Amino acid sequence: MLNETTKEIKDRSALVVNPAKTCQPIGAMYAALGIHKCLPHSHGSQGCCSFHRMHLARHYRDPIAASTSSFTEGACVFGGKSNLKTGLENVFAIYKPDVVAVNTTCLSETIGDDLNDIILSTKIPEGKTVIYANTPSYQGSHVTGFSNMTKAMVTHLVNKNKLIGNGRLAVIPGYVEPSDMAEIKRMFAMMNVPITMFPDTSGVVNSPNTGKYEMYPEGGVTVEELSDLGNCESTIALGSFSSEAAAFELEKIADVEANVLNVPIGIKATDDMMMKVMEITGLEMSKELEFERGQLVDLMTDIHFHYHGKKVAIFGDPDIIIPMTEFVISLGMIPKYILTGTPGNAFEKAIGKILADAGIEDSKFKAGGDLMELHQWMKNDPVDMLIGNTYGKYISRAEDIPLIRLGFPILDRVGHSLFPVVGYKGAMRLIEKISTAFLDKYDRECDDDDFELVM
């Protein structure tokens, strides 16, 4: 437990305590699962692959299929070329995927295996494809891995010969839940805007129990759809850390305009996405979405006294916590501490601007930080609520404040893979969670005289 965390903050340049991120291949594997009939392949030891699969399976509570090059001492010394070649032949023969998405690991990157060379010299069965991304875990985070694999989808699969506009928008949803991807698709459908979403893990890692194991569930973007991305009218990339690299790659190779926005968490980020859709398509706002937005505004005003003025600490992936910071400000809360484990100046710039625009001066924020530092900030000047992934539960218990579970991974609660937090509906769900957490704590702790029926 973390009750003994000290208030005194010492400079640590070479020690991370309780990281606020995980390793690159996890994100790469998650992105790869968003291609229909794709088997992710981890080029490294069995241990890496088991860890990645375990983390994803615990978060999604669904089986996560992936293969591995299964490095042993020999591969560590001589390189993993023969392991990968044999592995790919076996995978296509036994598991029959349409695509294999290879990610590297710390070990194969340190050895210096040349994936391009290995894959070019491997016999790939007719009609099958291999894509690959370099994902060394000593750089970036799982978000970087997601970004690298999503970019690889464009690099390796998009047909560069532009034919004719297909009338679709390419939408890159960012490193969000399958439920969020489904919600974004629902919103575009309500606008009558045809899209190709990639990657798309909805229906893959939150598939229904039919009583029959499907190695490749129904969901996921198809290879044909990825090949046709170059004919899209424009790209909407949600979340600069996880999506902009793929969007710029598509712009570079097929001249499809890239529009990079925040993940639509909260009212402002969702409004921004809808404004951009209207600007690109020339369409009017859908009546149903306008109705949902009105409900959100109504809820925000009805119960603002549940959360207004409360101080909150937020941690997690940059693309999630940037719009979440914006959202808590629009609820009248004070984002006191904002921290991500993913490195990158863009995060500090974005948060700095949001705080400055809101006139908030004494908040702390950091990219590449860890949970010990966040906890120490909170020890010195407490907050009322913590928002972040499951790893925050130790801090929440030590400080006796509610934890709103948001982001990756969530290993001790359910719902995230089924119910969205994006869009107007998602914002209402977040308000419900925040408000309920405060009221539950009050009901638990207040005197009998203050125990109210109506709140």
Ligand code: SF4
């Ligand atoms: S060795 Fe590297 S790639 Fe493998 S699990 Fe550890 S951090 Fe991830």
